[in-house]
Amino acid sequence: MVRRGLYVGRFQPFHLGHLSVIEKILDEVDELVIVIGSAQYSHDVDNPFTAGERLVMVRGVLKEANVDVERVWIVPVPDVDLHMMWVAEVEGYTPKFTVVYTNEPLTRRLFTEAGYKVRAIPFYDRQVYSSTVIREKMTKGQGWKKLVPATVAAFIEQIDGTNRLKDLNKKDKR
Amino acid sequence: MVRRGLYVGRFQPFHLGHLSVIEKILDEVDELVIVIGSAQYSHDVDNPFTAGERLVMVRGVLKEANVDVERVWIVPVPDVDLHMMWVAEVEGYTPKFTVVYTNEPLTRRLFTEAGYKVRAIPFYDRQVYSSTVIREKMTKGQGWKKLVPATVAAFIEQIDGTNRLKDLNKKDKR
Amino acid sequence: MVRRGLYVGRFQPFHLGHLSVIEKILDEVDELVIVIGSAQYSHDVDNPFTAGERLVMVRGVLKEANVDVERVWIVPVPDVDLHMMWVAEVEGYTPKFTVVYTNEPLTRRLFTEAGYKVRAIPFYDRQVYSSTVIREKMTKGQGWKKLVPATVAAFIEQIDGTNRLKDLNKKDKR
Amino acid sequence: MVRRGLYVGRFQPFHLGHLSVIEKILDEVDELVIVIGSAQYSHDVDNPFTAGERLVMVRGVLKEANVDVERVWIVPVPDVDLHMMWVAEVEGYTPKFTVVYTNEPLTRRLFTEAGYKVRAIPFYDRQVYSSTVIREKMTKGQGWKKLVPATVAAFIEQIDGTNRLKDLNKKDKR
Amino acid sequence: MVRRGLYVGRFQPFHLGHLSVIEKILDEVDELVIVIGSAQYSHDVDNPFTAGERLVMVRGVLKEANVDVERVWIVPVPDVDLHMMWVAEVEGYTPKFTVVYTNEPLTRRLFTEAGYKVRAIPFYDRQVYSSTVIREKMTKGQGWKKLVPATVAAFIEQIDGTNRLKDLNKKDKR
């Protein structure tokens, strides 16, 4: 039977740490389900990019990195308000998986309580590679491109993403 | 064809700056659609007044200021969680419009991306005329009535609005 | 004190019976709140028109019929799933009202239970003037224009409304 | 006729102050409806326990304290986004009640506006008995068990509640 | 450990078949969780009664039938749109249970897929005792009271439930 792992991220934006995690998980499983979490959000300071834009980022990176796309599933999953139903929702949107990769305490707890095997995600330097840090640098006009794969940097430029984020940080809509 | 503008505000509460904006926009367009945004909220510290109460405020002011009501549409529109669907929702609730007046960065960006012509709203002193400032003054028992049209001050008094806001600020329900 | 009535309709589309009701109610009250119900729906077989389009219809008719717009409030209100909260929602979206005009049994019951005075709506021929009948005639290509005010007929033509409804009836999206 | 009171709390977790309030209210009314508010939330830092878990806590405490369960109704009620519909929702989920016990300003205002008699909840030391304080102590590993009834302490231990809360505080899922 | 069963019904209204089921299940388990399903609905033809009214019915019947209320939990649970998350929601609203009693195919399938032991509900004459049949008889003015416990018949009379249902059947609000 296929060993299939699950990896959940918001990828706002996708960075080199994410890529490193994906490559290492693919050494341990046959297939990987990458969930683009909080799929319904975009155009806010913590979630500047749409699910569609993040899908383009992930696919572009996997191709650039020569990852075999047949081994990867990329699935946007919208959030639900209620943590107690989130695991069931992820199960409903994805192919069956048997192991969950996460360092995030709540995700670990929710999937553990639901009976899944949970493994820590492989090491990368979380101080350096951090979507939060990247969004801050984008907003302040500091260099951020070396923190993401080249294809992501190019795509964000193409959709004028840095200016979108700067605008959003001037003042949020509400 | 009718030149119709759009102006979105929460009007919590409506103040003299809003009136000034509306009067100036009406010099530039034939008709104006005033959207009462975040229509579903009320009774919280940032949104003390119901959509119905705000509707009363706006109508009262327009009458007091001798604005021709036939040139104005006032439409409450509830928020949606998802910024990416908000422009479509506004389009669904309002008569067709061709130009959007806003200084708000996200609103400008969303409508621009959707292909609308966006103009800056006419000048008024945003330090002085600010709903946030007015709510703070109301809460602290400081003078706020000269910042709003007389009809708004009278209406808020009539619905005991200042005490409602003070209560809400003692401690929010959740 | 202002005697203010409430009248709820979906106005899909607005027809001569609606106009007759509004004119008669205005003989009994000082002001009338016209709620455009089920405001969030459009583009389905029972709700072909958006709230914005219905707003245009109602305003146009009132002007055509020389109704004093200062005596009328037109407010789109989205449905809630739960009947038990609907009265509270209508109260939140509208100016205060004291009498409800309806022949609709559930609306009468809900507002009566909530303590409102409810009156039957004035007589008009419901067999002839019926939005359901009009939508059927539109779909079948039969004459429907004499059932609605001239301004409504013209507006529906302008937005290509008959063809929209015909399309929707070919097969619903879901 | 039965005099029935209403008491709303989130009970995250239930503590001795809550018990004291319930016992005192039961001296004044025939029956008490205890609403477990914000019922849909769990697994977040302010709402660590599910509605089901809180139900177990309240029932266990009432039994431990020899409260006559026939005089008490325990009803989980999910929040609605809109304060203006919350009273109607509580009415829909509960048996009829005539008096509301609360010190919370918004709850008092909402029920007062809706025509209910509202009484202050009986005295207890809110500095000491506070769910917020208890959650902080749980998170920091400080003693909290003497602030809650013994049955609550035992139940939280049984469901590993302290560790859940510690995990949630490490970093929230979103 | 406590053997706890789960039994889900809408109880629109509660009838003698329901009572028979509850009594028989209580012969097999220590405690029973009775879920009042579709809790959020009321005032429609298939769901005339609020969750609060149904709660009153169930409690009244259990008392009338001398069921030990300490062995029973009664929990209203609102529906979710998505079947795939419903089991998780029920788990979140109730105390832990280990066996589910149902004859309903979907409920059986959903809980079976989620790993629960599911048992058929004990026999009663479903042709005779049926909420659907009772609602039809109420609507048509036929005798229905002998199909429900005496306390339910009295309560429905007290809240004028038959007339509510008749009104709802004249014409549904939407």
Added chain:
Amino acid sequence: MVRRGLYVGRFQPFHLGHLSVIEKILDEVDELVIVIGSAQYSHDVDNPFTAGERLVMVRGVLKEANVDVERVWIVPVPDVDLHMMWVAEVEGYTPKFTVVYTNEPLTRRLFTEAGYKVRAIPFYDRQVYSSTVIREKMTKGQGWKKLVPATVAAFIEQIDGTNRLKDLNKKDKR
């Protein structure tokens, strides 16, 4: 620039007609975005399969048919209640596309009104290849496997899909 098409289906289940459409569209565009519509539904008679299961079907078929997966995007998109916001939602979940393939009248109308180029989907025998027909055959125990790709038939067997659908048709949960 990449010519990218959009094709929306519910794929309950995916059948040979769908495959034929996809192959023909791929002759006309560089890339195709396949939207798995109504993604949030499952376990009901019209939507028996989860988004995740449908994703497995589509991917399996594309591989079996030697379609270049690099040219295809498969994106589950949940429905929104409001037709007027659906186009905006699809745009938010997908990579940018310029042409929409559909024979469905409402989809055609909505995307046309939003300014997209819409083309009819290539011919296949809709009487024979129809998800509705297939679900009926499944329910009645008639032969359906020759109407779907072999990999879909095998997958449905593996997840016991036929029995799920039969159960759902015995009686729907609500």
